[in-house]
Amino acid sequence: MNREVNIEVKKKIELSKRPYKGTRDLFPSDKRIQEYLFQKMRETALLFGYEPYDGPLLEEVELYKAKSGEELINEQIYSFTDRGDRLVAIRPEMTPTLARMVSQIYKEAARPLRWYAIPNLMRYEKPQKGRLREHWQFNCDIFGAPSSVGELEILSVSVHLLKNFGATENDFEILINDRHIVDDVFKKKFKLSSEQIYRLYKIIDRAKKVPSDTLDAMMTELMLEPDSKKGLYDYLEIKNFTDLFTFLDILNLSTTKEYFQNFTNKISAFNLDKYITYDPTIVRGLDYYTGVVFEIYDKHPDNRRALCGGGAYANLLEIFNEEPLPGVGFGLGDVTLKDFLSSHNLLPDFTKPDNDLYLTFQSEEGEQSAWNLATTLRQHGVKVTLALAPIKFNKAIPLATRCGARYVGFLAETEISENAVTLKNLKNSEQLKISITNISNILDFITSKDID
Ligand code: HAM
Numbered sequence: 001m002n003r004e005v006n007i008e009v010k011k012k013i014e015l016s017k018r019p020y021k022g023t024r025d026l027f028p029s030d031k032r033i034q035e036y037l038f039q040k041m042r043e044t045a046l047l048f049g050y051e052p053y054d055g056p057l058l059e060e061v062e063l064y065k066a067k068s069g070e071e072l073i074n075e076q077i078y079s080f081t082d083r084g085d086r087l088v089a090i091r092p093e094m095t096p097t098l099a100r101m102v103s104q105i106y107k108e109a110a111r112p113l114r115w116y117a118i119p120n121l122m123r124y125e126k127p128q129k130g131r132l133r134e135h136w137q138f139n140c141d142i143f144g145a146p147s148s149v150g151e152l153e154i155l156s157v158s159v160h161l162l163k164n165f166g167a168t169e170n171d172f173e174i175l176i177n178d179r180h181i182v183d184d185v186f187k188k189k190f191k192l193s194s195e196q197i198y199r200l201y202k203i204i205d206r207a208k209k210v211p212s213d214t215l216d217a218m219m220t221e222l223m224l225e226p227d228s229k230k231g232l233y234d235y236l237e238i239k240n241f242t243d244l245f246t247f248l249d250i251l252n253l254s255t256t257k258e259y260f261q262n263f264t265n266k267i268s269a270f271n272l273d274k275y276i277t278y279d280p281t282i283v284r285g286l287d288y289y290t291g292v293v294f295e296i297y298d299k300h301p302d303n304r305r306a307l308c309g310g311g312a313y314a315n316l317l318e319i320f321n322e323e324p325l326p327g328v329g330f331g332l333g334d335v336t337l338k339d340f341l342s343s344h345n346l347l348p349d350f351t352k353p354d355n356d357l358y359l360t361f362q363s364e365e366g367e368q369s370a371w372n373l374a375t376t377l378r379q380h381g382v383k384v385t386l387a388l389a390p391i392k393f394n395k396a397i398p399l400a401t402r403c404g405a406r407y408v409g410f411l412a413e414t415e416i417s418e419n420a421v422t423l424k425n426l427k428n429s430e431q432l433k434i435s436i437t438n439i440s441n442i443l444d445f446i447t448s449k450d451i452d
Pocket of ligand 1: 093095134140307310330331336337
């Protein structure tokens, strides 16, 4: 009786085949693309001397409360209480984990420390183009580099990565700012309190994303003096480095100007200027940034969004009661990167897997030879997909094409009697019967360049 009821209940619950909202099932065709992105990320990081690291998927919520900012904590974090009564979160970003790890070893480690990781992160966001609840993020960070050179290296890594995918300055731009500028203008000049400055960052961060009346309303809430309010509007009008320097001149902020001018001189000297534009609205939503901040934007009109964000954070180690150790880094998401590459036709065709040889046999007698030949070729690095049952000639080619093989191999009756294999190049149809004991000839044939 009970069993029947259970079966009845089971029938009624329809389990969804869809993944949890905002996450992706990565089928092999999706994973091929993601692996391509990861491979270029790793290649780039290693080229600049960055070493891989990794951390746990779960962290205590306190770690993010310390400096990640209220949006992340109040709106985006996935948190729960574990069986030991600890409040834990699925990592929404990697930088706090990185800082926690660096704080354990920085005293003994050779500096600067250059580390990279490609973690998956979860944020409770409204799923839309370029924004999901789970994404993978390429993180590169440098700790303990001399001022401004670390920033330039990090910018250079991000540029190199995008160039490595075939992108140029016509496809993307780096919008840059420095939190020192905002602090100096509004804290020093307009004497805003720390609380007002904190709110001001949130307003500036949203300036381009909200309509002007919403912006006005946000400013009114800040209760700025008329002078500061005008200063803020003037600040938001700055379009480039020249405007910025004039603005700082008017406010007599010569030290800030000089510091940032030196930085921009280096940007030019290091040939990064064609990628970089000054933008006063870039301040970044995360609270730990203290200096240079930047976001990389797609220039394509149909995909005007940030694919990368980063900056300098001088004091993050202080949350572990450690000495300040300046860090700079960026995070670049796989979703936004893929959208960027697609919008500029820079994504190769990954509809098929990548295989060298699809090896078939036409009757049971061929099974053993096929197995042995596949084993030997794999020992020489050839990617062999073995048909596991006899396959007719007319079925072999479509199957080989579907598994992305460049060659198809036949072990039919004649081949078995001659101890040979027939190999066919699927691109130019060139065909050759080769003795299966002559592995070097087989290798020569299937590793030779295709002649169209
Ligand atoms: P972030 O700006 O929050 O920075 O994220 C960096 C990049 O990750 C974004 O530009 C975007 O490409 C991608 N991303 C973020 N959220 C999502 C999402 N919900 N869906 C898809 N992609 C997303 C950070 O996380 C900093 N911790 C980066 C950093 C490293 N700063 C210094 N070092």
